[in-house]
Amino acid sequence: MGELTFVDVCSGAGGLALGLEQAGFAPRLLLDEDAQTVTTLKSNRPEWNVLHTDLLDFDPQDHTESHDVDLLAAGLPRVKSSATAGRVDSGVEERLLEATVYLAHAIRPRAVLIENVPELFRSDDHLAFRDFAHKELDHLGYELVWLVVDAVDFGVPQRRKHGIMVALERASAGRFRAPEPTVAEPTTVGAALGPSMGVRGWPDAARWAAQADQPAPTLVGGSKNRGGADLGPTRAKQKWATMGVNAHTVADRVPGPDFVWNPDLGRDHMVKLTVEQAALIQGFPPEWRIEGLKTARYRQVGHATPPPVAAALGRAIAEALNGDPAVPAAG
Template identity: 80%
Template sequence: MGNLTFVDVCSGAGGLALGLEQAGFEPRLLLDEEELAVTTLRTNRPLWNVLHTDLLDFDPAEHPVSHDVDLLAAGLPRVRSSATAHRVDTGLEERLLEAAVYLVHAIRPRAVLIENVPELVHSDIHQLFRDFVHAELDHLGYVAHWLVMNAVDFGVPQNRKHGVLVAVRHEWAEAFRLPVPTVREPITVGTALGPSMAARGWTDAARWAAQADRPAPTLVGGSKNRGGADLGPSRAKEKWATMGVNAHTVGDEIPGPDFVWDPELGREHMVKLTVEQAALVQGFPATWQISGRKTARYRQVGHATPPPVGKALGLAVAEALKQ
């Protein structure tokens, strides 16, 4: 068997697709409705077949290359959860979930991977969706597995939980095993960002990194309807502050040689993470380029599936399909 193939919908900045590539999968087609996300994907992987379209408008019949693939993957916009309690609920996220499942009828992949919030797996408010999944996929011959993963267990310097559906056709279903954590000890913010903090000659970078001795809280991308970028809700900002990070904004550049880091003097004497550093916290390689202006770039990063999570899931699916 050669490289396994996949279609990725709502691809965003490419975190899930990159992880699947690292796991040995080859993309047949990726799609996203956001023009900047499409530019990000094409910039980093010029040879990828990237379509600028809304999932709700996507017709697989017009794109035969999407048929007969090994995996249909979807890191979809987040549905209702405790983290989005104050969001205006339009039902769009739930419709995208259903659209991804309906695609299975047309594409008939050997496996399906949908990543979203952990509440998708266990919350009563999403029971109807779980019932819908089983009603649609069971009779097509898929066995569904629901799991919650924390990105920190897979080398991402961030506590970030994911709700995941993996559905495998019955021929390979018994061979599927849940991903096993790849690190024994969490990677800390200081370890992940220390080198970049020192890149412009900031003499206090090592001292800052030594006290940033734990994983980050969950990065939140934020809504397009909000103002500028920040690193998350109030509780997350408080956790960042304990590491000497001003999470109320995203920085334009890393500290220079003369920056005075003294959190007791207030926010302006705390470090600010740049978009590039936020991408490192998400597990992207430093070479991955995010397109757009600062706020739009940060939102792409914050909404992404960390590539190491995608890789772990891809390896687990590949192991089953190669049996």
């Protein structure tokens, strides 16, 4: 069998697409409605076919390269709980979920991958979508698998749970196995960021890294409608503070040789992460460039699917599509 191919919708900064590429898939088409993320994608992979459009406006009949692919992938904007359902933009995320399922109707990939929050696949708030997806995709001949994975199990220095839906044609569905963890021990923030903290000659980089001896809490990208970049809600900020990190803002650059790190003296004496370091916490390789101004760049990072998670899922899907039929379990 030749190279596996995919279409990626709501591509963002490219975390899902990059991971799938690492798993051996070749992109036929990526699309996103945000001009800045499209710039990021084209900057890193000029050869990728990237379309600047909203998924809700996308017509696959105008883009035949999206047809006859092995995988339709979607790292969609995070759905909200019922507690926030009354906001102005309520329902946008749900419409994008439905649009992804309808796109599967149109292009008929051999597999569909949707990544979102765990609550989408286990909360009663989203039972209507699960019923819709099952009905529509079962009718097309797919079998669905719902699972939750944690990015920390795949070498990402961050505890970040993902709700995953995988739909496979019935001929392949029995061969799918959820990806197993790829690391025996979590990667810590200090291990991931220690070298970068010292590039400007900060003498306390190693001492700070030793204290940052745990994975990060989940990075949160935030909304375009709210203020500047920070690393997450109150509880996450408190967790960052135990590692000597000021999570209330994002830095323009790492500490220099004169920076005094003393968390007991308050935020001003804690380190701040840069956008590039946040990208490392998300599992992006150092060479992956995030384009735009600082806040927009951070939001791209915070909203991304960690590439190592996408790679693990991609390998599991590839094995199901390419592998021999599963042997029934004994007994």
